[in-house]
Amino acid sequence: MARTVKGGPDARRERWKGHREARRAEFVEATIRAIAEHGPDVGMDEIAAAAGVSKPVLYRHFADKSDLYLAVGRRGTELLMDQVVPAITGGGPIRARIRGIVDAYLGVIEQNPNLYRFVVRKSFTDRPVEQDVVHEDKQLIAAALARLLGDHLRAYGMDSGGAEPWAHALVGMVQNAGDWWLDRQSMTRASLSDYLTTIIWHAVDGLLRSGGVTLDPDAPLAAGSPALRLVDAEEA
Template identity: 45%
Template sequence: MDHDPEPPPAPSTAPRDGRDSRWERHREERRAALVDATIRAIRTHGAGVGMDDIAAEAGTSKTVIYRHFDDKAGLYRAVAERIDGRVVRNVGAALSRSSTPAADTRELVASTVEAYLALVESDTEVYRFVVNRPLVDRPLADDPVGGTVDQVTDQLTGLLLEALRASTTDPSRARTWAIALVGSVRAVADDWLATPEGDRAPRASVVDSLTDLAWHGLAPVLAPTTTTTTS
């Protein structure tokens, strides 16, 4: 049975010393290792993985896991934050590829949708674990998924505001559009994964469909000065 060492005793009024710092570092490393083990267990057993499977993968006991995360919700939150960090990085990288979003916003939308769906498809069971929350039996006050959606929405809002600078469109609409875009991509991704793999549309087709929908709504207001005159 795996047993973590107890932290060194320290007087409540004493300043932090080297032992405290080493213990904190040990705890962070141990927590990271347990999150790694949980993700491996999810990939092996699927999104409905149980705590016994996670403990076996980690080579420890459920008691030790709870010592580091308090409860199942704490472990779920740590895994969700790890995966959501990947989402933010991947989508953020796609959003940052264009320094002049108004010039080619359609390509920007397409690359953003592609970045999200590629991550979802490459780690399907882990994504389902984060979205479906099988370990959580109560609402979370600090929902990590909601925080990630907000970060991506903020990034997209900034780019849309930049694209609207030369437009007469009310800039307050940028956030509304960003929320709609992020929400639609997430909803489509959830439905796409729920479809049996043999009946599932190719990722490229889904990316094209979402991009077309977004672009036909955005193009008229992002490029208001481009008009075609016929004689």
Template identity: 40%
Template sequence: MKVGRDRRDSRWDAHREQRRVQLVAAAIGAIRHQGAGIGMDEIAAAAGTSKTVIYRHFGDRSGLYTAICESVAGVLLTEVRRATADALADPSGGHRGAVAAGIDAYLRLIESDPELYRFVVHRPLLSQGPATGRRGPREHGTVDPVNDLVTVIGDEIAAVIGTRLSGDDGPAAARIWGHAIVGLVRGAADDWLARPDGTTRERLTTHLTDLAWSGLSGLAPHVQEVQQ
């Protein structure tokens, strides 16, 4: 007969998870205040603790980085899904409006949180020398939270595109085009952030939507559009 975990041990799970959430929130606040190049010493100081305590909860700096990425991904996915759903529900928006709304939600994160975006996408914390601390079980694998996020967003855009297509090639085409749009947006967004030239988020959204939708409009007939 198997014996469950000792209640004296399991009762601390909620406390540990709460502490992890607090440390991630403190780290995100420090990144916003001090910039994407922040180090572990500064993050620990902002959290009012030590690196040893952080490593105890996350294994090492890659574990903390992954947790921060997961937090950012949750917010971004919620915003992209909400924006595309609202656009699809609006009779004046339609599918083009849904693509535009998804692009704008992505760019809005960059505009409102540029240092946090740099931290997540360019991984400066992981380039500051070898990680220290005890590695947790998740860090022994090949988890890449940024690529995971890009994949999920690509799937979201593909789902929007897929509602316009039918035929055997429809699902495959929607997936390819959805992920191509995410790559397009990410590349342009990185340049927009790195080399500002006065282009507004709204204008960039329009440019990217025009480019993406022109391509989709030209290609969609080859896989048969759903009759509206």
């Protein structure tokens, strides 16, 4: 069996791979800065200027504009999930949890409006892209919500079969409302978060009441309640 010596071809290959990945990450961050400054219709000239390199250097690290778009979209997904997932998995009264999830999502698009439009419009790409970054984001968030809803419904002895379509419906509602708000800005983020929280809570409340369960949305879960036992089990 051939042995790999320190500093041999395999080690050099791994170092070069690491260098290329680091450079790609740097160029993605530069692209995000250029998008923030120039808007979602940013061009490669502005991106190269933000990165401090020439366009040919960019194209050494990305096959084409679509490749760069996907890399930026995946970075946008990381930024989104870094805020939304902790809100989904956090504790507290149910209405506060709902508001935290909604506000986390709206906060990300408020802080990165041009990046959000850049990813959603896909106008930057020079060929169709196989991966739909926006669809992938929705799937990830909906899957996390579906697990949360399903676990709580089962904890109360209720049918959890609707958890997945419920989760997708909620994600779609919040995303569409966020799109509208980002363009209109006719109310504050706090106001929109409150409105959406009210709609979602009443939907959840109606579902629970249909199974004979009544919860105070603003009170901590009572000791011994199925939902609290579920949380304790997850944290154990």
